[in-house]
Amino acid sequence: KGTTREQRALKYLKEHARQGDPDSVLETFDEFCRTQEWAMNAAEEKGDILDEIVRELQPTTCLELGTYCGYSAVRIARNLSPSARLITIEVNPDYAAVAREVVKLAGLQDKIEVINLDSADVIRELKTKYDVTKLDLVFLDHWKYLYIRDIKLIEEEKLLKKGSVVFADNVIIPGAPGYLEYIRGSKNYKSTFYSVHFEYMDDMKDGVEKSVYIGDE
Numbered sequence: 001k002g003t004t005r006e007q008r009a010l011k012y013l014k015e016h017a018r019q020g021d022p023d024s025v026l027e028t029f030d031e032f033c034r035t036q037e038w039a040m041n042a043a044e045e046k047g048d049i050l051d052e053i054v055r056e057l058q059p060t061t062c063l064e065l066g067t068y069c070g071y072s073a074v075r076i077a078r079n080l081s082p083s084a085r086l087i088t089i090e091v092n093p094d095y096a097a098v099a100r101e102v103v104k105l106a107g108l109q110d111k112i113e114v115i116n117l118d119s120a121d122v123i124r125e126l127k128t129k130y131d132v133t134k135l136d137l138v139f140l141d142h143w144k145y146l147y148i149r150d151i152k153l154i155e156e157e158k159l160l161k162k163g164s165v166v167f168a169d170n171v172i173i174p175g176a177p178g179y180l181e182y183i184r185g186s187k188n189y190k191s192t193f194y195s196v197h198f199e200y201m202d203d204m205k206d207g208v209e210k211s212v213y214i215g216d217e
């Protein structure tokens with residue numbers, strides 16, 4: 001075929017979504033995943049919970065680990081206030097390239113910064129290089145064994161404050177080994193589990209975990 005699934009998704013979006021309209025980009029991506037090819041977007045029930053968190057929290061500075069094609073980046077950023085921004089990190093260059101196009105298609109390039117690097121390296125430089133003081137929202141959606149590595153790094157960098165929300169996808173499928181017991185066992189978080197359907201699969205269950213930081217600044 002010569003093209004990747006992600007490139008085919010982007011082509012479909014460019015042909016069917018309304019330029020500058022985030023809702024249209026998301027609806028069109030969901031349609032692509034339901035009718036053409038499945039893709040690992042934090043969509044449907046997962047996306048609804050993410051929307052709820054963003055609307056209630058009204059975060060100023062958001063960090064997403066695992067951009068993939070930018071679906072959840074668009075989903076988050078479409079609900080952000082004018083001065084708020086999202087930094088999203090994607091280690092795979094092919095995914096990052098597609099994500100930048102999707103963000104542009106949605107007209108959200110002024111709110112979303114896609115960084116094609118390893119998450120740990122960026123987290124260590126958020127304060128010095130990316131002008132971040134605190135993170136109001138963190139969305140964990142990259143490789144599952146990295147959740148625990150990166151949340152510990154985020155704590156070490158003192159990037160969370162009382163009320164910051166850490167939202168984790170896939171805590172059931174593929175599962176985030178060690179992360180759940182770490183975050184649920186920590187006195188610094190109040191965690192809630194939501195049983196949800198796996199993206200675009202009505203007969204599969206996954207889970208997401210919302211953790212509110214209550215620790216010291």
Ligand SMILES: Oc1cc(-c2ccc(F)cc2)cc2cccnc12
Pocket residue numbers: 040041042066141142143144169170173174199
């Ligand atoms: O939401 C996700 C789903 C899957 C996934 C793919 C195929 C399966 F058979 C099962 C699970 C992988 C992810 C990797 C990174 C971020 N999110 C993912």
Ligand SMILES: [Mg+2]
Pocket residue numbers: 040041042141169170
């Ligand atoms: Mg996921």
